[in-house]
Amino acid sequence: xxxxxxxxxxxxxxxxxxxxxxxxxNEPWEAESICRDVLEVDPGHHEAKVSLIxxxxxxxxxxxxxxxxxxxxxxxxxxxxxxxxxxxxILHERKAKAIFERGGPGSGEVAYEWFVRAMDxxxxxxxxxxxxxxxxxxxWNTCLRMMRKHDSIRPDEAGRQxxxxx
Numbered sequence: 001x002x003x004x005x006x007x008x009x010x011x012x013x014x015x016x017x018x019x020x021x022x023x024x025x026n027e028p029w030e031a032e033s034i035c036r037d038v039l040e041v042d043p044g045h046h047e048a049k050v051s052l053i054x055x056x057x058x059x060x061x062x063x064x065x066x067x068x069x070x071x072x073x074x075x076x077x078x079x080x081x082x083x084x085x086x087x088x089x090i091l092h093e094r095k096a097k098a099i100f101e102r103g104g105p106g107s108g109e110v111a112y113e114w115f116v117r118a119m120d121x122x123x124x125x126x127x128x129x130x131x132x133x134x135x136x137x138x139x140w141n142t143c144l145r146m147m148r149k150h151d152s153i154r155p156d157e158a159g160r161q162x163x164x165x166x
Contacts, residue, residue: 108152
């Protein structure tokens with residue numbers, strides 16, 4: 001089989017612009033592929049790591065478990081407490097949405113637990129957020145509004161979701 005072609009360092013900026021476009025076009029796999037090409041030539045590239053986290057989370061509906069694990073591993077390597085908390089929140093929130101949208105028995109209760117995890121992460125991010133940056137607050141509010149909008153997103157009184165969370 002053929003070998004992957006290596007991206008040149010001077011093409012990184014243009015490649016990352018394409019990542020954003022592919023994500024906006026709802027083509028996260030293409031964005032993921034480009035991020036991996038950038039990280040191959042510059043393993044510490046911050047924007048590429050964050051974009052890869054987001055591209056992986058864009059795919060939670062189809063391939064949730066593997067993408068979630070890889071994205072969380074990348075989050076733990078981010079440089080600041082704020083970023084680690086904020087992006088963990090993003091991953092938890094997107095996992096909640098994927099579970100809810102997939103549907104099925106108990107999906108509302110399981111989604112609720114993931115939304116709660118997201119909100120906890122956003123609160124941690126709020127505690128250390130840079131001045132003028134309230135992205136975590138906006139995300140926290142979105143989670144709460146989602147739970148208010150859908151009656152089926154609620155705590156599981158019977159404790160059934162414990163085994164489904166992992």
